[in-house]
Amino acid sequence: MISIKRINRILLTVLPAFAFFVTHASAATPFISLKGRVADPEIQQMPGGKTRLYAIVSECPFNGMILSGSANFKSKMIELKVGFNEPFTMMIPLLARRMYMILRYEDNLLGRKWVNDNNNVYILENGDDLRCVLSKNDIRFTGKGSARLNCQTDLHQAKFILKDRTTLFNAGQFSAIYSKQKKGIDSAIKVQKAVINRYRSRIGREMADILTANIYGLAYNSFLAGVRMTGSVEEYSAFLASELYNDIRNFKGPVLPQSILAAAPLYTDFLFERELTLTRLFDGMQLEANAEPRHIAAVYNRIKSGYSGVIRDKLLASFFLYWKTRPSITSFLEEGLSLAGQDRYRLVLINISEQLRVGADFFPFELEDTQGKLVRLSDLSEKLLIVDFWYTGCPGCANLKRAMAGVWQTxxxxxxxxxxSISIDKDREQWKRSVQTHEYTEPEAVNLYTGGAGKNHPVIKSLQIGAYPKMFIVKDGKVFSANPPWPSGPDTSTGTTREFIQLMQKGLQ
Known part of the structure; x- marks a missing residue:
């Protein structure tokens, strides 16, 4: 099991390393230039004859819905007001060597309809220098890197949409819906593979493989979302009896490295939609509602046991991003953090964990100190508390104590x-001896004991602590920070010790 020490250490090792890359790459190419115009005459009817044009870019390969609706990973929005055929220039900051972009504009008077759907995510690379023309049904690029983006436009335009679905649904011809859908998807995938082959020499093998993986998301994502959201027993029964259902249930995926599959923004979204769809309970008469606690748990367990490596990491991130407003996901967060291996996706989980807990009531503990006196959370309600959990023999707990030297002195x-400092030791005398060694805690701190209950104590279960050490900052009886930065040592002027102190100063205001 991974410790909270390793999770917080990302802030010490991964982020500085990533910042180093961005700083030095940016010295040569700090931005990707995107110039163009919107060639849609309808925008002349909008207020002032202008439309809102925006791009969202991120280092994380997710679909447009996640990119536009989440602040849980590094991303940037660039927004402009432009008129019909008016030249524009977007300077897109370089967040990583490879980035993912959605590019949209409003095209009606209400400003609610956007051209370019959530499955059309463009892959940018360092060194691109692009020009584009946006219209209602097309985005075309020229310049350095344009072949890669035009290939993506062509792939998106080749995806299958069942245009008479509503007519067939109203007529109750559900089997016909899935028969036509299967034929259309199978045909579209063949066309999309031919598109990639046409561009292969210009985009290179790696990008061709990424886009090959991506076509499965283009083929299945919107379709599966519709199946998942249906409340019709008859329609769902027809889906389960269809060849298309068997294709999805038995899907093996392209034989490509996990790094390639994960770099495709829509491939793992398809896998996630697949799990959402296949885990719904259906007894032939009653169809389970989406997002029931049992359904959420079933999806999580399938991701945990059915996948590995960076694909599981990305699916876990998708799981928590998708259901971050559902209270039942908190029971999976600690384990999810321990399972996530790649830094960018683990940081997504850390951010969500922080957001879910901040402002929540901290557990109202009543615990004994080393003198046998009962200490309550309410006794400390007017203080800003640094609360840590540890046990004797925990190497990470000892490391945290040393890392906290600068914070302690301050x-x-x-x-x-x-x-x-709260110990989960089961032996009271062992706990008291450990307090005096200065190895895990300072004897002058408020040292408390869980009465021998260890991990089964209500304070541990309520806070869902699954790995040690674990640290919180508590203000006015509520969680102020659920994942404060792991301090970098005694020097309070640099590193994450400085970040920790800045967080404390904010809490003291």
Whole structure:
């Protein structure tokens, strides 16, 4: 099991390394230039004769819905107001060597209809220098890197849409819906593979493989979302009896490295939609509603046991991003954090964990100190608390204590701050001896004991702590930070120790 130490250490090792790459890459090419115009005459009817044009770029390969609706990973929005055929220039900041972009504009007076759907995510690369023309049904590029983006436009335009679906649905011809859908998807995939072959020499083998994986998302995502959201027992029964259902259930995927599959923004979205669809309970008469706690748990367990490596990491990120507003997902967060291996996706989970817990009531503990005195959370309600959980023999707990040296020296005598150190040791005397060794905690801190209950104590279960050490900052009895940065040592002027102190200063305001 991965410890919270390793999770927080990302802030020390991964992010500085990534910042180093961006800084040095940016010295040569700080931006990707995107110039163009919107050639849609309808925007002349909008207020002021202008439309809202925006691009969202991210280092994370997700679909447009996630890119446009989440602040849980590094992303940037660039927004402009442009008129019909008016030249524009977007300077897109270089967030990574490879980035993912959605590019949209409003095309009606209400400003609610956007050209370019959530499955049309463009892949940008460092060094691109692009020009484009946007219209209602097309985006065309010229310049360096344009072949890659035009290939993606062609792939998107070749996806299958069942145009008479509503007519067939109203007529109750559900089997015909899935028969036509299968034929259309199979045909579209063949066309899309031919498109990739046409561009292969210009985009290179790696990008051709990424886009090959991506076509399965283009083929199935919107279709599966519709199946998943249906409330019709008859329609769902027809789906389960169809050849298309068997194709999806038995899908093996292209034989490509996981790094390639994960770099395709829509491939793992298809896998996620597949799990959402296949885990719904249906007894032939009653169809389970989406997002029931049992359904959420079933999806999580299939991801946990059915996948591995970076594909599982990305699916876990998708799971928590998709259901981040559902209270039941908190029971999976600690384990999800321990399973996530790749830094960019683990950081997504850390951010969600922080957002879900901040502002929540901290567990109202009543625990004994080393003198046998009962200490309550309410006794400390007017203090800003640094609360950590540890046990004797925990190497990470000892490392955290050493890393906290600068924070301890800064706040040990501060009247508004208390250090609260809670042990899950089962042996009371062992706990008291460990307190005196200074190895895991400072004897002058408020040292508390869970009464021998260990991991089964209500405070541990309520906070869903699954790995140690675990640290919180608590203000006015509520969680102020659920994942404060792992301090970098005694120097309070640099690194994550400085970040920790800045967070504390904010809490003291």
């Amino acid at each position: 706040y040990k005598d501060h009247p508004g701050v208390r250090f609260v």
